[in-house]
């Protein structure tokens with residue numbers, strides 16, 4: 235099981251505040267278990283791991299295997315919870331699991347014409363042997379109406395139909411709700427293959443459904459091990475929730491003490507997108523009614539040279555959450571040089587993993603001394619099982635923490651406001 239260390243962050247708490255926060259976290263967890271908290275109709279993400287659907291895993295796996303046989307490029311077309319989870323897992327576990335084929339690309343997560351044109355140019359360019367690239371498209375939208383995704387899908391769908399004619403439907407896979415939404419109309423009209431995201435699971439809690447699992451499986455990652463990692467975490471945390479309660483309670487107590495920013499960071503670039511998934515999961519779940527810790531994604535040591543000064547020495551309202559991998563997967567070591575002009579011979583024989591680990595430990599120590607409470611999330615090994623565990627841990631921790639705030643973790647009413655203004659400016663018919 236991954237480990238989440240909370241004791242150093244806890245040392246920043248005022249006398250008595252942890253006890254109160256822990257009580258609140260215990261009540262929140264009970265509400266989640268009894269389905270008596272806010273948004274009980276959105277708890278399907280717990281049901282999926284409580285009762286694994288092996289037939290669905292098999293269906294996803296066998297489709298992914300056949301796509302992998304012929305695809306050069308697999309485009310994931312979606313935004314927010316519809317793509318961040320799969321991207322997080324694929325980047326955490328690739329590229330050693332991705333022997334270059336298929337290449338996973340993303341669309342529908344922005345409305346940049348430049349981006350989309352470049353994507354079209356890239357997929358249209360033949361392979362080195364002169365043959366055309368085989369492109370598959372997975373459009374993912376629970377509502378089936380999100381404009382970023384819908385616009386990109388319109389353009390990419392046309393490209394696929396032009397490129398593959400009668401066989402175009404074999405290249406398009408859709409993931410959406412059982413009923414409703416424009417996407418369902420398009421699916422019916424064209425006969426595209428469809429996976430269903432159940433109504434009781436929100437986008438940012440959907441990585442362990444076909445939303446995340448199909449792209450992850452196409453990337454060559456073992457989705458059973460990933461999924462059952464989450465199942466194992468569920469089973470453990472239902473009986474012994476101490477780790478999740480301690481994390482949620484400490485975070486909640488720090489929030490009560492005036493901390494307002496949570497920096498998610500790792501010294502492992504492969505985990506940056508996992509931090510991005512956490513950022514969306516927590517940001518969209520807790521930022522309500524003037525409350526919440528603002529989640530910020532940073533990548534160390536890169537960003538120590540951009541905002542490290544601010545973290546060390548700026549306004550003291552920052553918490554830091556480090557994602558750490560204990561086991562090295564690379565063998566690169568520092569070799570001695572006869573002249574030692576760069577003065578690095580003192581590191582001779584040491585691995586990059588070892589050096590990077592010291593950079594993490596030193597940074598955590600310095601930031602802690604500078605007044606930044608640190609949480610440390612430890613993956614003994616970064617593999618499908620531990621990533622599955624971490625996914626469930628953070629889904630649960632987010633729900634418990636947001637219940638502590640007294641909010642509904644599963645809605646996102648604030649996201650509608652920008653859409654209203656954008657549609658008004660675009661002249662969308664009402």
Ligand code: PA5
Pocket residue numbers: 313314315316374375376377378379380383436437438439518646
């Ligand atoms: O977490 C969420 O619910 C959101 O981030 C959605 O995933 C995002 O807005 C995309 O919505 P949809 O899947 O309906 O296109």
